[in-house]
Amino acid sequence: MAYLSINDVSKTFSTPSGDVQAVTPLDLDVAQGEIVTFLGPSGCGKTTLMRMVGGLETPSSGQIVLDGDTLGGPDRRRGMVFQSYAAFPWLSVAGNIRLGLKYRPDLNGTQKEAAVERLITLVELDGFENSFTNRISGGMRQRVAIARTLAANPDILLMDEPFGALDALTREHLQNQLIQINRAEQKTTIFVTHDVEEAILLAHRIIVFSARPARILEDIDVNAILPAEGRDQQVRDLPAFLSLRRRIQDILRNEQQRAEVANAI
Ligand SMILES: Nc1ncnc2c1ncn2[C@@H]1O[C@H](COP(=O)(O)OP(=O)(O)OP(=O)(O)O)[C@@H](O)[C@H]1O
Numbered sequence: 001m002a003y004l005s006i007n008d009v010s011k012t013f014s015t016p017s018g019d020v021q022a023v024t025p026l027d028l029d030v031a032q033g034e035i036v037t038f039l040g041p042s043g044c045g046k047t048t049l050m051r052m053v054g055g056l057e058t059p060s061s062g063q064i065v066l067d068g069d070t071l072g073g074p075d076r077r078r079g080m081v082f083q084s085y086a087a088f089p090w091l092s093v094a095g096n097i098r099l100g101l102k103y104r105p106d107l108n109g110t111q112k113e114a115a116v117e118r119l120i121t122l123v124e125l126d127g128f129e130n131s132f133t134n135r136i137s138g139g140m141r142q143r144v145a146i147a148r149t150l151a152a153n154p155d156i157l158l159m160d161e162p163f164g165a166l167d168a169l170t171r172e173h174l175q176n177q178l179i180q181i182n183r184a185e186q187k188t189t190i191f192v193t194h195d196v197e198e199a200i201l202l203a204h205r206i207i208v209f210s211a212r213p214a215r216i217l218e219d220i221d222v223n224a225i226l227p228a229e230g231r232d233q234q235v236r237d238l239p240a241f242l243s244l245r246r247r248i249q250d251i252l253r254n255e256q257q258r259a260e261v262a263n264a265i
């Protein structure tokens with residue numbers, strides 16, 4: 001049995017103008033410690049699928065099983081980072097991160113304070129511990145949200161375009177950190193991005209979705225193509241990286257064209 005198992009899961013939204021099918025019944029298994037990235041056309045249903053895994057949306061059919069338990073509503077085992085800046089403005093940077101540590105019975109007070117410091121350094125916010133999050137930049141707020149989610153130490157990390165709003169250098173830094181976290185902690189992660197290079201760099205496996213309603217077009221085993229261990233930014237220059245990038249861009253381009261033709265008729 002896979003660690004995370006998405007079985008025959010679909011989602012149809014009822015709207016005043018009719019039903020919108022966002023996700024076709026699909027199956028996806030994720031192994032423990034795996035980083036899976038989702039790529040697909042805008043509006044295809046990636047966030048919807050992610051929200052179902054996070055327990056924020058109820059599937060219209062099928063079930064999602066995590067480590068043997070069928071999932072209901074949200075719980076602390078699944079940590080989500082959203083694209084928008086989800087930091088609490090009435091708390092300081094350190095206060096936001098402490099909130100993530102609130103339900104960590106494995107840590108005593110001293111260990112929690114050490115964790116706050118470690119996480120602040122991880123997301124490069126040293127010196128801003130006591131700043132209120134409505135007084136720092138959007139990119140900094142996003143890093144606070146990432147640190148808070150990591151602080152809670154969820155079994156599975158669900159990241160929906162978490163680096164989308166960050167400048168290129170901060171983004172690279174956080175990509176490297178995520179690779180390191182995975183190496184050290186083997187954290188099972190689902191990561192949505194529109195950036196094909198980011199998807200390849202981070203992933204053990206890439207799922208490419210069709211235009212809405214989402215179905216799986218390709219399930220690419222990146223570890224079979226690029227080194228699984230010790231990947232860093234230099235991997236972007238490897239011929240295998242470049243040809244994989246081209247292959248995925250072709251898939252996405254063809255899918256976009258197919259969807260446009262289908263919508264036109
Ligand atoms: N609560 C909702 N009610 C009605 N329709 C919804 C709702 N949430 C999402 N949808 C629709 O479901 C479809 C998929 O949306 P979703 O946000 O999952 O796409 P996405 O792949 O994450 O897109 P993007 O890459 O732009 O973030 C869209 O057509 C969207 O309008």
Ligand SMILES: [Mg+2]
Pocket residue numbers: 046047048160
């Ligand atoms: Mg989305």
